[in-house]
Amino acid sequence: VRSARLRYDAVVIGAGVAGLTAATRLAEGGASVCVVATGVGSTHLAPATIDVLGYDPERVETTGAALADFVSARPLHPYALTGTQSIAAALEWFRGRVEAHSPSGYRYLGGLERNFLLPSAIGVARPSALVPETMAAGELREHSSLCFVGLPVLRDFHVRLCAANVARLGVEARGIELDIDVGGRPEANAVGLAKRFDDPGFRASFAAELAPLVHEQRIGLPAVLGLRDAHGAWADLEQRLERRVFEVPTLPPSAPGIRMFNALRASLRAAGGRLVMGSRVVDAKRSGGRVVALRAEASGHEVIYEPSWVVLATGGFGSGGIAMDSHWKAREAVFDLPLRYGPEAGRPRFDPTYLAKQPLARAGVAVDASLRPPGYENLLVAGAALGGAEPWREGCGEGISLASGYRAAELLLKSEDMAAAA
Ligand SMILES: Cc1cc2nc3c(=O)[nH]c(=O)nc-3n(C[C@H](O)[C@H](O)[C@H](O)COP(=O)(O)OP(=O)(O)OC[C@H]3O[C@@H](n4cnc5c(N)ncnc54)[C@H](O)[C@@H]3O)c2cc1C
Numbered sequence: 001v002r003s004a005r006l007r008y009d010a011v012v013i014g015a016g017v018a019g020l021t022a023a024t025r026l027a028e029g030g031a032s033v034c035v036v037a038t039g040v041g042s043t044h045l046a047p048a049t050i051d052v053l054g055y056d057p058e059r060v061e062t063t064g065a066a067l068a069d070f071v072s073a074r075p076l077h078p079y080a081l082t083g084t085q086s087i088a089a090a091l092e093w094f095r096g097r098v099e100a101h102s103p104s105g106y107r108y109l110g111g112l113e114r115n116f117l118l119p120s121a122i123g124v125a126r127p128s129a130l131v132p133e134t135m136a137a138g139e140l141r142e143h144s145s146l147c148f149v150g151l152p153v154l155r156d157f158h159v160r161l162c163a164a165n166v167a168r169l170g171v172e173a174r175g176i177e178l179d180i181d182v183g184g185r186p187e188a189n190a191v192g193l194a195k196r197f198d199d200p201g202f203r204a205s206f207a208a209e210l211a212p213l214v215h216e217q218r219i220g221l222p223a224v225l226g227l228r229d230a231h232g233a234w235a236d237l238e239q240r241l242e243r244r245v246f247e248v249p250t251l252p253p254s255a256p257g258i259r260m261f262n263a264l265r266a267s268l269r270a271a272g273g274r275l276v277m278g279s280r281v282v283d284a285k286r287s288g289g290r291v292v293a294l295r296a297e298a299s300g301h302e303v304i305y306e307p308s309w310v311v312l313a314t315g316g317f318g319s320g321g322i323a324m325d326s327h328w329k330a331r332e333a334v335f336d337l338p339l340r341y342g343p344e345a346g347r348p349r350f351d352p353t354y355l356a357k358q359p360l361a362r363a364g365v366a367v368d369a370s371l372r373p374p375g376y377e378n379l380l381v382a383g384a385a386l387g388g389a390e391p392w393r394e395g396c397g398e399g400i401s402l403a404s405g406y407r408a409a410e411l412l413l414k415s416e417d418m419a420a421a422a
Contacts, residue, residue, distance in 0.1 A: 016041025018383025019313030021405030027271035047249030048256035049128035054395020064112035090406035123165025207240035340366035340387030
């Protein structure tokens with residue numbers, strides 16, 4: 001086993017939205033930063049809209065106005081700890097980084113003023129604060145008619161179901177399918193199709209076939225409109241079809257999520273940060289209240305990191321940041337940090353109704369307003385690893401990861417030893 005020792009001002013564990021945001025902000029502030037991650041996070045699965053607050057418990061229209069009451073009723077919610085100002089600042093920062101580090105013109109629209117209401121793959125209205133411009137014309141409060149176009153090679157995007165559900169919301173909607181050839185293969189995933197849509201020749205013949213089939217004012221396509229130049233692909237289709245075109249998030253993998261990951265990774269690199277994938281942090285050494293070393297395992301070798309600060313952004317149950325063992329004990333996987341809202345003895349762990357209020361939904365690491373777990377001086381936690389939120393019910397998963405990643409970096413950049421190092 002080879003081993004190496006590396007020193008950084010900060011090591012960020014995890015390469016989801018929370019980790020990449022924290023690391024990029026830190027690097028921009030002058031810190032030497034390394035992100036260590038087992039693999040990609042939820043970016044490659046989720047729709048890539050930044051949902052800040054969708055439900056409280058009714059659907060939220062004006063996120064900025066709703067947040068104040070929301071956090072005052074939930075003093076342990078991650079948003080109560082990050083503060084609402086950090087949320088606004090994080091959104092602005094994110095928009096700027098995506099615009100600066102995506103291929104020509106790709107950008108996000110929105111903010112805290114008014115949630116977008118966009119259709120999910122099954123035509124359910126989803127409230128989101130910030131959305132890729134390529135999705136924005138799906139706004140369901142607009143009354144112009146919609147045509148959803150399915151591509152049979154892309155399984156599990158059921159346009160007729162999607163259109164029927166949207167029509168129930170009072171918007172004229174229809175679903176049609178257009179067979180496209182993907183080299184004779186019976187099916188393709190979103191990434192394979194997105195690469196096809198990067199090709200202007202493919203787009204030209206696609207638009208020529210589709211145009212005579214559509215009479216509605218807006219066209220919804222699965223979110224596969226390009227990876228290398230998604231803005232160019234989307235704008236080209238709008239021009240060729242002479243209609244507003246929008247992407248509808250589909251099942252994983254997520255092309256918009258990959259674009260978001262690519263933009264954040266490019267921002268990190270431009271700021272001088274380092275990203276190490278394929279490396280799992282398995283152990284940490286503590287001295288008093290300080291983490292003095294992290295041990296990471298990659299194929300065939302181990303690396304010891306000796307950071308001044310650590311940001312834990314390992315995600316929740318889905319990414320292994322929080323794990324449940326066969327004795328039903330939930331634990332934070334790297335440091336065994338105390339959890340908030342973990343399973344309680346004698347109380348049920350799951351509600352058998354999938355979409356019900358799940359007892360473990362809020363489980364996660366307990367931190368104070370400096371995002372530090374009790375007893376730790378140089379460890380901060382960000383993202384879905386934090387306890388206190390119910391992201392699926394509140395519609396706030398990406399918002400929490402972005403805001404807490406951003407906040408963690410701001411707190412660190414203000415700390416005396418980081419300021420001295422930078
Ligand atoms: C299919 C799907 C759909 C979703 N839809 C929505 C939605 O519509 N709206 C919404 O707001 N949210 C949604 N979410 C939730 C949202 O995507 C997540 O809450 C958010 O992206 C979490 O980001 P994160 O950075 O905190 O963690 P993650 O993205 O989970 O990243 C965790 C990172 O930590 C790494 N890691 C874990 N353990 C270790 C270790 N020991 N060592 C090194 N690295 C480690 C992982 O490899 C990964 O890089 C969805 C999630 C999924 C999976």
